Amino acid sequence: MQRSIPFEIFRYAAILAALALTLIPILWTASMAFKPIGEWSATGVDLTWWPKEPTLSNFRFIFGQSDSSLIVALDRTAMKPILSSLLSASFGTLIAMSAGTAAAYGLSRFGSGQNLPLALTQLRLFPPMAVMIPVMIMWAFLNLTDTWWGLALVYGIVTLPFAFWLMKTFFDDMPREIEEAGLVEGCSRWRVFTKITLPMMRAPLASAALFVFILNWSDYLIALLLTTREWVTVPVYMASLSSSMTGQLYGAKAALGLIAAVPPVIMGIAIQRHLVRGLTFGALKQ
Amino acid sequence: MAAQTAESHDPQREEAARLGFRLTLPAQILVLFIAVFPLLMQLYISLTDWSPLDGTGWWMAWESWNDFFNYRDLVADNRFWGALWRTFLVMIVCVPVEFLLGLGLATLFADDFPGKRIFYSILLMPMMVVPAVAGYMFFMLFQSGGPVNDVLSTLLGTRVAIAWLSDPTLALVAVMIADIWQWTPLMFLILLAGLVGVPQDQIKAATLLGANPWQRFVTIVLPKMKTIIIIALAIRVIENFKIFDTLYIMTGGGPGVATETISVYIYKLTTQDLIWGYVAAIALAILIVLSIATVFAMKRMAAAREVRV
Amino acid sequence: MSEIHLRSLVKKFGNFTALKSMDLRIGDGEFMALLGPSGCGKSTTMNMIAGMEVPTEGNILFGERDMAGVPMGRRGVGFVFQNYAIFTHMTVRQNLAYGPKMHGRPPAEIDKRVGAIAELLQLTPLLDRRAAGLSVNILQRVAIGRSAILEPAIFLLDEPLSNVDAAFRAVMRTELKHLQRQFRQTMVYVTHDQLEAMTMADRIAVMDHGVLQQVGTPIEVYNNPANVFVAKFIGSPGMNLLPGRPAESDRGLVVDLGPLGVTAPLPDRLASTLRGRPGEVLFGFRPEQAMLAAEGRGIAAPVTAVERIGARTIVHLGQGEMAMKVVVENDQHASFGASATVVPNMEAVRVFDRVSGAAIAGSTYG
Numbered sequence: 001m002q003r004s005i006p007f008e009i010f011r012y013a014a015i016l017a018a019l020a021l022t023l024i025p026i027l028w029t030a031s032m033a034f035k036p037i038g039e040w041s042a043t044g045v046d047l048t049w050w051p052k053e054p055t056l057s058n059f060r061f062i063f064g065q066s067d068s069s070l071i072v073a074l075d076r077t078a079m080k081p082i083l084s085s086l087l088s089a090s091f092g093t094l095i096a097m098s099a100g101t102a103a104a105y106g107l108s109r110f111g112s113g114q115n116l117p118l119a120l121t122q123l124r125l126f127p128p129m130a131v132m133i134p135v136m137i138m139w140a141f142l143n144l145t146d147t148w149w150g151l152a153l154v155y156g157i158v159t160l161p162f163a164f165w166l167m168k169t170f171f172d173d174m175p176r177e178i179e180e181a182g183l184v185e186g187c188s189r190w191r192v193f194t195k196i197t198l199p200m201m202r203a204p205l206a207s208a209a210l211f212v213f214i215l216n217w218s219d220y221l222i223a224l225l226l227t228t229r230e231w232v233t234v235p236v237y238m239a240s241l242s243s244s245m246t247g248q249l250y251g252a253k254a255a256l257g258l259i260a261a262v263p264p265v266i267m268g269i270a271i272q273r274h275l276v277r278g279l280t281f282g283a284l285k286q
Numbered sequence: 287m288a289a290q291t292a293e294s295h296d297p298q299r300e301e302a303a304r305l306g307f308r309l310t311l312p313a314q315i316l317v318l319f320i321a322v323f324p325l326l327m328q329l330y331i332s333l334t335d336w337s338p339l340d341g342t343g344w345w346m347a348w349e350s351w352n353d354f355f356n357y358r359d360l361v362a363d364n365r366f367w368g369a370l371w372r373t374f375l376v377m378i379v380c381v382p383v384e385f386l387l388g389l390g391l392a393t394l395f396a397d398d399f400p401g402k403r404i405f406y407s408i409l410l411m412p413m414m415v416v417p418a419v420a421g422y423m424f425f426m427l428f429q430s431g432g433p434v435n436d437v438l439s440t441l442l443g444t445r446v447a448i449a450w451l452s453d454p455t456l457a458l459v460a461v462m463i464a465d466i467w468q469w470t471p472l473m474f475l476i477l478l479a480g481l482v483g484v485p486q487d488q489i490k491a492a493t494l495l496g497a498n499p500w501q502r503f504v505t506i507v508l509p510k511m512k513t514i515i516i517i518a519l520a521i522r523v524i525e526n527f528k529i530f531d532t533l534y535i536m537t538g539g540g541p542g543v544a545t546e547t548i549s550v551y552i553y554k555l556t557t558q559d560l561i562w563g564y565v566a567a568i569a570l571a572i573l574i575v576l577s578i579a580t581v582f583a584m585k586r587m588a589a590a591r592e593v594r595v
Numbered sequence: 596m597s598e599i600h601l602r603s604l605v606k607k608f609g610n611f612t613a614l615k616s617m618d619l620r621i622g623d624g625e626f627m628a629l630l631g632p633s634g635c636g637k638s639t640t641m642n643m644i645a646g647m648e649v650p651t652e653g654n655i656l657f658g659e660r661d662m663a664g665v666p667m668g669r670r671g672v673g674f675v676f677q678n679y680a681i682f683t684h685m686t687v688r689q690n691l692a693y694g695p696k697m698h699g700r701p702p703a704e705i706d707k708r709v710g711a712i713a714e715l716l717q718l719t720p721l722l723d724r725r726a727a728g729l730s731v732n733i734l735q736r737v738a739i740g741r742s743a744i745l746e747p748a749i750f751l752l753d754e755p756l757s758n759v760d761a762a763f764r765a766v767m768r769t770e771l772k773h774l775q776r777q778f779r780q781t782m783v784y785v786t787h788d789q790l791e792a793m794t795m796a797d798r799i800a801v802m803d804h805g806v807l808q809q810v811g812t813p814i815e816v817y818n819n820p821a822n823v824f825v826a827k828f829i830g831s832p833g834m835n836l837l838p839g840r841p842a843e844s845d846r847g848l849v850v851d852l853g854p855l856g857v858t859a860p861l862p863d864r865l866a867s868t869l870r871g872r873p874g875e876v877l878f879g880f881r882p883e884q885a886m887l888a889a890e891g892r893g894i895a896a897p898v899t900a901v902e903r904i905g906a907r908t909i910v911h912l913g914q915g916e917m918a919m920k921v922v923v924e925n926d927q928h929a930s931f932g933a934s935a936t937v938v939p940n941m942e943a944v945r946v947f948d949r950v951s952g953a954a955i956a957g958s959t960y961g
Binding site: 018019024047103119127128132190218253276 | 301302303305306307308309310312313314316317319320321323324325327328331344390391394399405406407408409410411412413414415416417418419420422423424426427431432433436467471472475476479480513514517518521524527528530531534535548549552553556557562565566568569570572573576577580584
């Protein structure tokens with residue numbers, strides 16, 4: 001359909017406005033992350049949009065090199081929280097993808113586990129807060145509190161629905177002829193799964209894994225409840241950084257925020273083709 | 287899983303069923319772990335007045351048996367109803383706004399134009415930002431010495447120093463703005479996928495029959511998008527109900543309880559007041575209501591799917 | 596005025612030229628078929644008439660009025676898509692009522708019109724059924740009714756019968772033709788099926804690769820193909836074309852077909868144009884306009900296949916450039932491998948320039 005000139009102007013104007021609104025919070029955070037303390041204005045009197053003297057001091061600060069201008073010192077660097085986020089998110093993804101892919105294949109090809117779609121959908125719908133107390137109790141009992149592996153297990157369960165549904169729709173989309181050819185040649189069904197199906201599914205598996213990883217990495221509430229000191233994740237650590245002496249540690253927290261936010265954004269853009277499928281449980285594909 | 291008939295034991299069929307069973311077993315166990323056991327535990331605790339402060343293990347909760355007192359307290363709990371009300375208020379404002387903005391963006395992106403891909407990727411970014419980080423982003427933005435006031439000052443020509451996060455109403459507004467920023471892209475994403483699926487030739491046919499763009503939108507595009515719209519709204523309503531990360535980091539539920547939503551309230555009861563028996567009752571009540579709603583909704587969706595085919 | 600005039604119409608998509616300078620006049624109330632293989636530009640032409648595509652060069656006029664700049668909703672044309680594009684989320688009634696409704700007609704008038712059209716197209720019992728899931732036959736009528744209710748002077752149909760099973764196609768053809776006569780509209784009909792075009796159209800515009808090959812009545816196009824393409828495309832099977840050279844003989848001008856021998860003398864009107872003309876020619880005759888004899892004067896060739904398709908028999912002879920087909924009666928004997936003699940009806944013979952493919956003029960038939 002041809003579009004008229006006034007419409008094109010309107011379109012670009014609207015998109016530009018949307019882009020500006022989208023980017024301002026992100027760019028402001030980036031700007032704050034590179035601003036030295038002197039430029040963190042509490043009163044807004046000489047607020048600058050861009051750092052006058054961009055610096056890496058905030059980043060250095062959170063990684064342990066204390067800045068003499070900051071009276072407070074951290075009791076820990078950001079390294080361990082980053083490690084904790086990485087480990088818990090990765091292993092959580094591993095758990096969710098293993099159980100989810102296997103179950104998805106079982107349902108797609110053999111019709112096993114008919115209760116899973118409903119059960120897993122309900123799992124997604126429940127507010128995490130509503131199930132956290134039993135989990136906290138159980139985890140305390142099993143000595144899993146304040147550990148990255150305890151966290152990973154919860155992550156694996158909580159994102160299992162996404163892994164399951166994503167892989168199920170991918171399996172459903174994949175034609176069975178190739179697998180049947182393998183069966184005809186005498187492979188057992190297990191071999192067909194591991195030697196034929198899974199290798200063919202490399203790209204969807206990667207996309208699904210990234211999707212689940214983003215979800216796990218972005219968690220705040222569960223980590224907040226299940227970790228206390230040793231293995232806090234980045235979002236929890238970031239939120240807990242503060243000082244009554246120098247006011248809010250804007251720059252440091254902004255720097256941490258950037259470190260936390262950049263990987264998922266990059267991953268998200270990489271898998272954007274599959275986002276709709278993952279978010280709507282396959283009801284829609286792009 | 288395999289129905290064993292009297293006639294044949296198809297070894298292939300049995301092998302398949304066995305493998306299927308084994309493949310789905312891990313997921314089933316995990317679901318059991320998180321669903322059944324905690325549910326029973328919560329049921330038990332909710333009937334007591336237990337708190338971890340009691341010093342005894344949870345299995346001793348029967349010592350402070352409460353019958354259904356917790357549930358009765360829940361009905362009378364003003365703070366609970368306040369939190370529920372605030373949660374709905376946020377939902378009623380945020381979801382429609384996100385929907386309309388997302389729909390608008392989707393119609394702008396329906397056909398090709400230079401730069402579409404790049405703009406699209408950038409516009410999707412907010413929903414990929416870690417919610418906790420988004421919370422902090424907006425915390426910074428809404429500081430009284432922050433950029434929002436700065437922009438307002440420039441626009442209005444006079445120094446503006448609104449203390450957004452200290453004002454009960456404005457804090458709620460700020461929280462809503464943050465939510466709209468973060469989740470409009472989700473609506474945009476889903477609605478665009480739906481919009482693109484509308485059959486082009488029916489739109490052409492409508493144009494040839496004299497329909498103008500608005501008429502085409504209302505009589506052809508929207509009806510064809512009905513299912514997707516419902517899905518998008520359902521997803522957002524559910525997720526918005528659970529709102530926590532962004533909000534908590536922005537305001538901590540304050541000032542006072544001005545921005546305290548259900549999740550925040552439950553969180554505070556859990557970590558500050560530690561009256562876990564009562565919290566369990568709330569959690570169960572929510573779970574029951576949600577389960578009924580889900581089953582109801584899924585039945586309607588299944589029915590709708592059948593009619594359409 | 597519902598006369599359509601295409602003037603030097605050109606359409607390019609980027610580097611690809613879909614239509615190369617087409618000139619065509621379609622008369623008021625005429626049924627014109629745009630016939631040709633896939634990719635010949637027929638659908639592109641029709642889309643431009645409807646206003647769905649904009650010409651790269653050239654004009655489209657309805658009567659005296661140039662349609663440039665007139666958007667597709669306002670041209671007063673009816674359009675039936677190949678897959679009907681029925682609004683599947685509406686009932687039949689709502690589909691039919693859509694056009695008038697979009698034009699703001701009052702509900703009472705709309706109801707009346709819908710009733711009349713439904714009556715005409717035998718859709719009345721189906722009016723309140725949902726359009727989705729109805730059979731193709733019904734959908735076609737709804738598609739026509741939906742456009743016809745606006746009483747357009749010009750009706751465009753894009754291969755409307757290609758989705759219909761063969762059994763119903765004949766019925767549909769008659770229905771469509773009947774409707775056109777009734778509504779007295781100018782109808783432009785795109786198809787790749789030459790049988791459809793031949794049976795339905797007043798005139799046929801044969802197209803190939805974006806170029807108009809010939810415009811004429813079915814009989815004209817059949818008997819006097821303007822070039823080799825039309826000769827082969829029209830007719831089932833198409834015209835036989837054998838390479839040869841004109842040669843003088845004591846009986847008159849003949850065509851020397853090389854190994855196949857020499858034809859009988861050409862009729863005078865052909866001979867006079869052909870005589871003295873340098874270069875090779877293609878000697879053409881239709882399979883239905885030749886006889887098969889066991890021996891005698893004619894073109895001798897071995898039989899390579901015999902197709903018995905019920906109503907008639909097609910005998911294939913020769914190979915490669917010398918291949919021919921002849922349509923014979925079912926009781927005629929022809930055996931594989933044996934040699935037979937093809938005797939074309941010389942009055943119906945056509946000659947084409949071998950290089951350009953154009954017909955060498957010299958006769959009118961009927």
